[in-house]
Amino acid sequence: xxxxxQHPSRVICKSGTSVKIECRSLDFQATTMFWYRQxxxxxxMLMATSNEGSKATYEQGVEKDKFLINHAxxxxxxxxxxxxxxxxxxxxxxxxxxxxxxxTQYFGPGTRLTVL
Amino acid sequence: GENVEQHPSTLSVQEGDSAVxxxxxxxxxSNYFPWYKQELGKGPQLIIDIRSNVGEKKDQRIAVTLxxxxxxxxxxxxxxxxxxxxxYFCAAxxxxxxxxxxxxxxxxxxxx
Numbered sequence: 704x705x706x707x708x709q710h711p712s713r714v715i716c717k718s719g720t721s722v723k724i725e726c727r728s729l730d731f732q733a734t735t736m737f738w739y740r741q742x743x744x745x746x747x748m749l750m751a752t753s754n755e756g757s758k759a760t761y762e763q764g765v766e767k768d769k770f771l772i773n774h775a776x777x778x779x780x781x782x783x784x785x786x787x788x789x790x791x792x793x794x795x796x797x798x799x800x801x802x803x804x805x806x807t808q809y810f811g812p813g814t815r816l817t818v819l
Numbered sequence: 820g821e822n823v824e825q826h827p828s829t830l831s832v833q834e835g836d837s838a839v840x841x842x843x844x845x846x847x848x849s850n851y852f853p854w855y856k857q858e859l860g861k862g863p864q865l866i867i868d869i870r871s872n873v874g875e876k877k878d879q880r881i882a883v884t885l886x887x888x889x890x891x892x893x894x895x896x897x898x899x900x901x902x903x904x905x906x907y908f909c910a911a912x913x914x915x916x917x918x919x920x921x922x923x924x925x926x927x928x929x930x931x
Contacts, residue, residue, distance in 0.1 A: 707862075709862075735916055737918045737919075745923070745924075746908060746922065746923045746924050747863070747908070747919075747921045748921075749918045749919075749920070752918060796862050796863070798919070800915065800916045804915050804916070805915060806851040806853075806868070806870065806912065806915045806916075807853070807865065808853070808865075808919060809865070810855070810862040810863045810864070810865075811862050812861055812862040813860075813861065813862040
């Protein structure tokens with residue numbers, strides 16, 4: 704199947720700093736990518752939809768000024784957690800559906816963010 | 820919007836037994852139902868999916884059934900093995916390329 708990568712796999716940062724997470728589709732193009740957040744022992748919750756060449760759309764309750772999303776190319780979306788706080792510590796996962804119109808979505812391996 | 824309910828939240832079986840996980844969805848427009856397996860610290864891995872024009876799909880020890888009228892779908896794992904132990908998530912979407920709505924997950928433990 705198609706491959707989605709994320710970088711970094713884990714990051715530890717101090718409270719108040721910003722962290723950037725990259726999501727790449729390695730062997731297919733994705734005009735849309737999705738960002739999910741997963742707290743321990745919980746399900747994946749959709750945070751936002753990243754659209755190549757246009758603004759991201761955010762789910763209710765997700766602060767767009769705190770979670771900045773940039774989808775600069777058909778293979779790369781970035782999520783920047785600005786002014787991170789300990790409550791932002793979570794597992795962030797991206798997914799990408801191929802542009803061929805199929806339903807299948809491929810998930811990245813996730814990024815573990817720990818804010819001290 | 821769509822809401823996906825998943826049961827049970829935990830499931831313990833002996834090696835070789837079968838395991839069944841059930842999900843219900845609320846949006847009758849949903850037409851795509853994947854199942855993902857997630858191991859600790861890793862991203863979800865697609866194990867099987869089914870579309871609304873099909874009632875059942877099988878892949879070796881794994882099968883999925885869909886009842887559109889009742890709006891529920893189930894994952895069946897036969898001859899379970901310890902390496903099947905993981906968290907399993909069901910999901911639903913109504914259109915290709917749209918975000919998936921996930922169930923809360925089932926922690927499957929297979930003891931040898």
